[in-house]
Amino acid sequence: xxxxxxxxxxxxxxxxxxxxxxxxxxxxxxxxxxxxxxxxxxxxxxxxxxxxxxxxxxxxxxxxxxxxxxxxxxxxxxxxxxxxxxxxxxxxxxxxxxxxxxxxxxxxxxxxxxxx
Amino acid sequence: xxxxxxxxxxxxxxxxxxxxxxxxxxxxxxxxxxxxxxxxxxxxxxxxxxxxxxxxxxxxxxxxxxxxxxxxxxxxxxxxxxxxxxxxxxxxxxxxxxxxxxxxxxxxxxxxx
Numbered sequence: 123x124x125x126x127x128x129x130x131x132x133x134x135x136x137x138x139x140x141x142x143x144x145x146x147x148x149x150x151x152x153x154x155x156x157x158x159x160x161x162x163x164x165x166x167x168x169x170x171x172x173x174x175x176x177x178x179x180x181x182x183x184x185x186x187x188x189x190x191x192x193x194x195x196x197x198x199x200x201x202x203x204x205x206x207x208x209x210x211x212x213x214x215x216x217x218x219x220x221x222x223x224x225x226x227x228x229x230x231x232x233x234x235x236x237x238x
Numbered sequence: 239x240x241x242x243x244x245x246x247x248x249x250x251x252x253x254x255x256x257x258x259x260x261x262x263x264x265x266x267x268x269x270x271x272x273x274x275x276x277x278x279x280x281x282x283x284x285x286x287x288x289x290x291x292x293x294x295x296x297x298x299x300x301x302x303x304x305x306x307x308x309x310x311x312x313x314x315x316x317x318x319x320x321x322x323x324x325x326x327x328x329x330x331x332x333x334x335x336x337x338x339x340x341x342x343x344x345x346x347x348x349x350x351x
Contacts, residue, residue: 163344164344165342165344166281166342212281216283224271224283224335227283230279
């Protein structure tokens with residue numbers, strides 16, 4: 123069965139500092155990996171996705187993530203965070219059909235707090 | 239740009255009642271997915287439809303049913319509601335099922351009292 127682990131429930135970062143959110147996955151085949159962001163009371167917005175090819179993927183809002191098969195990881199990074207980045211971040215794996223959101227398994231999420 | 243529309247945004251029901259949640263996908267999107275997110279929890283996949291046929295099934299209770307109509311909108315029907323059904327229900331849509339991005343709606347918050 124597929125699973126996702128986000129080891130950090132909460133992370134606090136100073137505005138302007140760099141950020142890395144960790145994600146480890148378990149999947150029987152080549153995974154399709156996603157990072158979503160959720161602001162309070164809002165829906166899920168896709169930041170970036172990895173299906174194949176270049177293991178460093180660029181997303182929206184200045185985010186990037188690197189797929190490391192040997193470590194079963196897909197960590198999210200941003201060189202300099204802004205106060206507006208404060209939100210809940212979810213890593214997800216799956217996509218039986220190779221895309222979309224079929225059968226996505228989400229991690230428990232990481233709550234990002236930005237300090238002034 | 240048009241987004242995924244879910245209605246209602248908020249719903250309060252009593253135990254053992256029924257509820258119907260609606261999802262209107264982005265125009266031309268033919269695939270719809272339903273997720274349930276309990277308080278402080280991660281979203282759990284319930285069910286998906288492609289071209290009006292069920293394409294994948296997750297942890298959807300037998301008390302729940304869903305369908306996709308000819309105009310591609312979808313409805314999630316929930317019967318014999320329980321307190322534990324209180325959650326945020328998300329719908330997402332995509333064009334096709336292979337290698338495409340799914341866009342999520344803002345969700346319907348269901349409270350069962």
